[in-house]
Amino acid sequence: MANVAVLGAGSWGTALSIVLADNGHDVRLWSHRKEQAETINRTRKNEKYLQGILPEQITAFHDLKEAVTGVAAIIVVVPTKAIREVSQNLNNMLAEKPTIIHASKGIEPDTLKRVSEMISEELTTYDYEEIVVLSGPSHAEEVALRHPTTVTVSAVNMDNAKIAQDLFNSDTFRVYTSSDILGIELGGALKNIIALGAGISDGLGYGDNAKAALMTRGLAEIARLGTSLGANPLSFLGLPGVGDLIVTCTSVHSRNWRAGNLLGKGNKLDDVLEQMGMVVEGVRTVKAAYQFAKEQQVEMPITSGIYQILFEEKTPKAVVDELMSRDKRDEMDDISILLNERYTQ
């Protein structure tokens, strides 16, 4: 059993700490708020972020250096806007070389970097190839209840991915490996945009037909962008692709779905984000995907529509009307183009 540090004491950091503690590891859950760390240690609860009593093997820390000293692995689970700051702060704190695993889902606007790229840019003693991602359909609330959950871990260096698999795998939390880190990170990040769309659709009062259409055509555009960047198209049919798309678009646990739902009911973005009180990663990622699509010259009509709702004050109804009146086409156009590009050269 190992000493493991989990950086980020929100919903997902706390749930992953429970998985690790159940597997017998000693978990140091780091919070950037001193009062939160003290409350967790005193009450064994992290009530703002997750219901339930935390296992004894979890100890909260506020001092980052203390939290990471001597650990075998570090799990980075802060919102993507905090990834660079937290990674940079780890420089000069690590005498050994613990395995770095991240479980955050997003793409950085402007740089268009994935989380593994941001970590390796800031944490100077690590190469991109060494960083592991953990992603898949996994609401923190259900993981904390020990309901069956499946995720995928991936890294260029598959030995590191297997270390992550061994740390987390259990009879309630089944962990697969994949060698396609690009596809795994893109699937997890981009599905949040479609989940915002599914929430908007539900908020407008549309039914299951509309949501199924958004999910299916949303997956097509995620795969189109991902494949243009070099990801394996089959990754988007896996757990961090269609699996995470299903769980996020159809669940009231999803913060992205909930935020979209409030937008669909006519609320303003700033008010919605204030009400949520937790990270809604899709809002930042839609900016990145919108830029990425332009740069790659890839058609992403749903993503563009959601971007326009969030940042250009277009009404959801106007976006739906535009999506429904686009030029007629063959459903399999996208898939045949991307498979041809990949396999017939």
Ligand SMILES: NC(=O)C1=CN([C@@H]2O[C@H](COP(=O)(O)OP(=O)(O)OC[C@H]3O[C@@H](n4cnc5c(N)ncnc54)[C@H](OP(=O)(O)O)[C@@H]3O)[C@@H](O)[C@H]2O)C=CC1
């Ligand atoms: N919740 C889930 O079910 C899942 C979430 N994820 C991903 O995990 C990541 C984290 O999400 P989640 O835990 O749910 O988010 P939450 O909003 O629940 O919690 C975020 C945590 O990060 C802390 N934080 C914010 N900024 C910083 C910073 N600069 N330095 C250190 N800590 C900071 C917050 O502190 P404060 O209290 O001060 O705001 C809070 O404790 C996201 O990328 C999300 O997409 C992935 C799978 C499942």
Ligand SMILES: O=C(CO)COP(=O)(O)O
């Ligand atoms: O990624 C998630 C589940 O796999 C959680 O999604 P939300 O961030 O929308 O809550």
